[in-house]
Amino acid sequence: MKPETILETQALTMRFGGLTAVGNFSAAITRGSIVGLIGPNGAGKTTCFNMITGFYTPTQGKVIFQGREITGKKPYLVCKSGIARTFQNIRLFKNETVLENVMIGCHLRQKTTWWHALFSLPASLREEKAIKEKSLDLLEVVGLRDLAGEKSTSLPYGAQRRLEIARALATDPAFLLLDEPAAGMNPNETRDLMAFIRQIRDRFRLTILLIEHDMKVVMGICEHIWVLDYGETIAEGSPDQIKADPKVIEAYLGEEAVQSA
Amino acid sequence: MDRKTKNILNLLTVAVLGVLLWLAKGHLDGYKIQILNLIAINIILALSLNLIYGFTGMFSLGHAGFMAIGAYVCSILIMTPGQKEMLFILDAPYPWVQAAQAPFFVAVLLGGLIAAAAGIAVGIPLLRLGDDYLGIATLGFAEIVRVFANNLPRLTNGALGFKGIPDYANIWWNFGWCLLTLYFVMRIVNSNFGNTLKAIRDDETAATAMGINVFKYKLISFAMGAFFAGVGGALLGSLLTTIDPKMFLFILTFNILMIVVTGGLGSITGSVLAGIGITILLEWLRFVENPISIGNFYIAGVPGMRMVVFSLALLFIILFRREGLMGTREITWEGLAARIGKRGNSK
Numbered sequence: 234m235k236p237e238t239i240l241e242t243q244a245l246t247m248r249f250g251g252l253t254a255v256g257n258f259s260a261a262i263t264r265g266s267i268v269g270l271i272g273p274n275g276a277g278k279t280t281c282f283n284m285i286t287g288f289y290t291p292t293q294g295k296v297i298f299q300g301r302e303i304t305g306k307k308p309y310l311v312c313k314s315g316i317a318r319t320f321q322n323i324r325l326f327k328n329e330t331v332l333e334n335v336m337i338g339c340h341l342r343q344k345t346t347w348w349h350a351l352f353s354l355p356a357s358l359r360e361e362k363a364i365k366e367k368s369l370d371l372l373e374v375v376g377l378r379d380l381a382g383e384k385s386t387s388l389p390y391g392a393q394r395r396l397e398i399a400r401a402l403a404t405d406p407a408f409l410l411l412d413e414p415a416a417g418m419n420p421n422e423t424r425d426l427m428a429f430i431r432q433i434r435d436r437f438r439l440t441i442l443l444i445e446h447d448m449k450v451v452m453g454i455c456e457h458i459w460v461l462d463y464g465e466t467i468a469e470g471s472p473d474q475i476k477a478d479p480k481v482i483e484a485y486l487g488e489e490a491v492q493s494a
Numbered sequence: 495m496d497r498k499t500k501n502i503l504n505l506l507t508v509a510v511l512g513v514l515l516w517l518a519k520g521h522l523d524g525y526k527i528q529i530l531n532l533i534a535i536n537i538i539l540a541l542s543l544n545l546i547y548g549f550t551g552m553f554s555l556g557h558a559g560f561m562a563i564g565a566y567v568c569s570i571l572i573m574t575p576g577q578k579e580m581l582f583i584l585d586a587p588y589p590w591v592q593a594a595q596a597p598f599f600v601a602v603l604l605g606g607l608i609a610a611a612a613g614i615a616v617g618i619p620l621l622r623l624g625d626d627y628l629g630i631a632t633l634g635f636a637e638i639v640r641v642f643a644n645n646l647p648r649l650t651n652g653a654l655g656f657k658g659i660p661d662y663a664n665i666w667w668n669f670g671w672c673l674l675t676l677y678f679v680m681r682i683v684n685s686n687f688g689n690t691l692k693a694i695r696d697d698e699t700a701a702t703a704m705g706i707n708v709f710k711y712k713l714i715s716f717a718m719g720a721f722f723a724g725v726g727g728a729l730l731g732s733l734l735t736t737i738d739p740k741m742f743l744f745i746l747t748f749n750i751l752m753i754v755v756t757g758g759l760g761s762i763t764g765s766v767l768a769g770i771g772i773t774i775l776l777e778w779l780r781f782v783e784n785p786i787s788i789g790n791f792y793i794a795g796v797p798g799m800r801m802v803v804f805s806l807a808l809l810f811i812i813l814f815r816r817e818g819l820m821g822t823r824e825i826t827w828e829g830l831a832a833r834i835g836k837r838g839n840s841k
Binding site: 286 | 523618678681682685686687688690692695697701702703704705707708
């Protein structure tokens with residue numbers, strides 16, 4: 234089977250005033266793969282995420298998802314087209330329970346609307362029940378089912394990350410963007426996370442793009458990697474190619490490291 | 495506890511309330527009945543503001559404006575043509591104002607619907623604002639409505655307002671609408687749609703990333719709140735039998751805001767309890783406005799002293815119990831059953 238491109242960015246550029254946060258970012262991501270976006274702090278990785286998900290309108294360039302251009306679409310429409318994301322600094326709905334957080338994610342594909350709920354039409358009650366079950370199943374997948382009734386903020390850090398992923402999965406995405414999923418995790422949690430990411434990719438037939446600083450995670454699960462530095466794409470390729478690339482070593486460790494190597 | 499048991503319990507509560515109201519109507523004097531009526535109306539208004547502010551997180555101070563619209567629309571529809579001829583002494587009313595007539599229920603409903611339409615009209619430009627700015631802008635809206643009422647004598651009889659509005663809003667109508675409001679707000683808040691409103695309140699960015707059309711949902715919630723505010727205003731007009739632009743000053747919004755904050759932003763039971771408590775206090779505290787003598791120390795009666803007491807109370811709530819009476823918690827049948835069960839076990 235010929236590998237099919239699910240998401241393509243063409244010369245994506247974002248300028249804030251005179252500063253070019255991201256310049257000419259072009260990538261083609263194959264359906265079903267796990268790919269990574271790395272780079273030093275401030276390299277423009279999250280800006281790329283924000284352009285793909287519609288939070289920023291790119292100054293130039295195009296985003297094409299499943300053959301349709303989605304450049305500059307509003308975030309909720311991007312999400313509707315099948316792209317879900319998590320945030321670098323976890324953004325759960327704080328006053329809601331774990332279950333409600335996931336149910337809110339399910340709302341996107343809900344067919345009955347507010348006025349169905351207003352008059353308690355049977356169709357609405359039935360669908361809400363189904364949503365509750367679907368949400369509990371998702372919580373089962375991320376291992377939080379027993380905590381469904383807890384306040385979301387009472388969860389430990391790692392569990393909050395998994396809840397955020399469950400919430401994103403609730404929108405039935407085809408493409409998932411994870412912004413530093415391993416941040417703040419200990420080595421054990423990180424190892425579990427890597428297995429977990431592969432598992433959800435297979436189970437929900439996802440394509441996953443992740444930003445990560447933990448090289449063990451990136452090199453361990455990504456099939457293809459893009460490296461950004463000061464907004465420029467300085468390298469791309471398989472983990473082995475990236476590891477050997479002098480430009481990448483320079484960006485991360487400085488010039489002398491390259492000379493001594 | 496399954497849905498069926500809960501429905502039976504709810505129906506029983508409504509029946510008990512009905513019997514109590516029937517007894518009250520037979521035994522209490524007019525003044526106390528009036529307080530009961532005000533309780534019902536204040537609960538409607540508090541719930542509508544809680545939907546906007548407590549559940550969706552939109553700081554709106556435009557309630558007096560929506561109430562004014564509801565009150566004027568309803569009053570024009572229920573006054574007889576003869577009454578209107580007598581009333582409009584500044585200028586003759588527009589022919590359609592003179593001719594407009596509707597039964598009470600339809601008049602209240604239309605009052606609410608036109609308030610909701612106004613809510614949508616002002617919501618489209620204003621709801622892009624956040625936090626305090628929205629508060630300021632909606633406060634401005636309420637003032638605009640009042641100024642219009644003052645200066646459109648052919649529609650509103652100007653500063654003189656309406657007198658002798660038929661007093662259809664008896665205890666049954668008021669509590670009927672109150673229960674209807676309670677039912678609808680509960681349905682909304684407990685549905686997944688309600689969850690999305692709370693999501694917007696908690697984190698707008700995350701909500702939009704989850705595919706929620708934040709602006710549309712804010713507008714729906716705002717319009718629904720405006721609808722019930724209009725209904726509350728319409729009932730209030732008919733209850734007091736007189737309305738004029740001066741009645742819809744900011745202080746009216748403030749009273750409702752006080753109920754909502756005291757009860758707890760994001761708690762339906764909180765709004766209901768505070769609606770009852772504060773309405774009673776507002777009347778009971780009238781004694782502080784009377785002349786008081788303590789020993790040979792004499793304090794002359796100061797009108798408006800009640801509001802000083804309330805402002806102090808509100809300050810204390812904000813300082814020491816910011817989340818209000820209930821926070822975002824609710825009293826539910828499950829909660830009550832659990833509590834009774836626990837007490838039974840410990841015996």
